[in-house]
Amino acid sequence: MHLGPDDDGSGLDVAVDVAHGRSSALFAVLVGVTLIAVVDRHRAEPGTPAGAAWIAVLVRAGILVALGTILTAAGAPVEVILAYYGVYLLMVLPMCGFSARRLAWIAAAWALIGPQVLFVVRPLVEGVAPDSVDPFVTGTYPALSWIPLVLAGMAIGRTEFADWLSRGAAAAAGVALAVIGYGGSWVALRRFPGVDPALRDSSLWWANPDGYFDHAHWSWLLVAAPHTQTTLSVIGNSGVALVLIVAVSAVTDRCRALRRPVLPLAAVGSMSLTVYLAHIVGIWVLDANGAPVQSWSAVAGFIVIVVAAATAWSRWVGRGPVEAIFHRCSAAVQRLG
Template identity: 45%
Template sequence: MAIPHRIFGSGSRDGWAAARLVGIDLARGLAVFGMYAVHVGPRDGEGVVGSVMDFAFGRSSVLFAVITGFSLILITGRNPPKSTLAGRQAIAKIAIRALILLALGEILTYVNAPVSVILAYYGVCFLLVLPLYRLSAQRLGLLAAVTALVLPQVRFLLLKMLGSGSSDPEVFTLLVSGTYPALTWVPLLIAGMAIARLDLRTRAMHLRLGIAGVALAVLGFGGSWLALHLMPSVSAELANLQEHDVSPHHWWMLDVDRLTASWLWIASPHSETTFWIFGSAGCAMIIVAACSLAMDALPFVRKLVSPIVAVGSMPLTAYLLHILGIFMLGRAHSLSALFGFIVVVSAFAVLWLRLFPRGPMEALMGWIADRATRRPLARVSDRQ
């Protein structure tokens, strides 16, 4: 079964070999299952299960963000970027997708969705990174590093100066104080855009991508560990927070008034620090490289992972299905609940793709974007 490459309704192969596109969908499918693990999987597990659950927390969403940046470049053209009418259409389609995601995110939040909805934040990030679509891999990589170094500190200062609460303006929530603040998630999308600009037609480049990911992970998580061990006063402040029954996995929920500059040295999930961005982005790069290498070097594995690839080709549909499932069934937080979600959504994705080329939500979003951009932009082209 040939699985088409899609991200929230995109549809450009851009000259890539099918195996490499399947590798991207495989990585995205794993991100979906990681998200399921966070939302319905067992908590406080031990052994292998506990390690897998801990790894998924805060990293599945980062993997999504990196691949989303990657896919934005596929839509706007890799080498070279699209120009003239095709370029304007690609930009307009992404902008419309961003607005749809914003609307969906706000609706789900309004109806009290049972999870922290990321869609609106993604919509904001789409709009923020869209002007960068023509930059080279080197410039995008440099910009990703600079924003990862600067923006977490900017966000921290804004939180300390302006505070945070339920009465925050929506723009401030989406950019600064929310669960997935755009200020600290934009570097992840830019990193994905930089990866998409690389010449990934060879295994050697995938290996380099994996090695670069390892280096970033060591820099982020290892750098945080080293800093905390070299600065006893910082470690003491953070230990004091833990004495108040705040585990590292829940530090992101702390009241902003309790945060000090010591926070900026940690790399815990959703801490929104420079160390966390570097470390988590490195993990995402490792997974993308490993999936692409596996699909390229081991074609027989493709059939085994085809259900995961199918889910990865319709991420918005899979995301909304799991929210609907939690609405209907509640959050059991068990291995059986996680297994059930994975099996049901995988079966749906495989069966759907036997009949249609795209997931239902991806097709709908693509149709809306096509209808909204084709005629207006064509008229602009005719006048020119």
């Protein structure tokens, strides 16, 4: 998390640990869901050229890469994930026509193989490879371990959750994935012979504790904490994301009484990129003025301001400002084509 204390003994530390890293994974899954929605929407529009969907995605990917690169070069106070998202879109775009089953199988295979390849290759190229390798291997969010999350989101986007049975099955699958990921890590760290003692006694089966750990030891592949780039981490994070998506979908579709109360959250979700950029700028401003960023007051203030601003903008203007730029750029490129 970019705002709030790391460990202040307030009793909210567990909530921070639960959110830390899993929010990034959830957004990676939502990138896949959104990709399918964008592609299907363009294909469903009468008179739309065959390549319009690809153009729309390519434009979005290009803008994400540009924004992420500019923010990073300007010294953004956080690790900016936007350029990585843009690269993910480019990598999975050829698979946007696949079925949910096929996407799920590819995601599973990539989750099993990619992190192991990353574990072997990363030490060999780190420090000597060009910057262009960052999004794939050496960066904070390497595609070798993050693409399975995007593919999982694409599979979700291709799945119809039309009734409680299908939603229940999806939620059960999400719970099973979370148990396999985090529970499997807990068992493996304590039962496998030869595990690094520091890892065995840590909470890395589900959270990122402070301290130094030997990332080069083979037993690192048994941890499941977010941002550890392991198979078990990908599986556990995918499960959490699936449960959350199904739960939100069920609440908004079936519980009519809750639709109005959740409108402010829906407004924030409709302009998530704008909110993401706003939070980076906000941290930048706070840092520049010496204001405390690692405090609960900063978290509360940011939440109130963002929810209020997004709700008002959504009601009186509509599409978020950054999202509007994406839309206009995509439309302009399609007109030129």
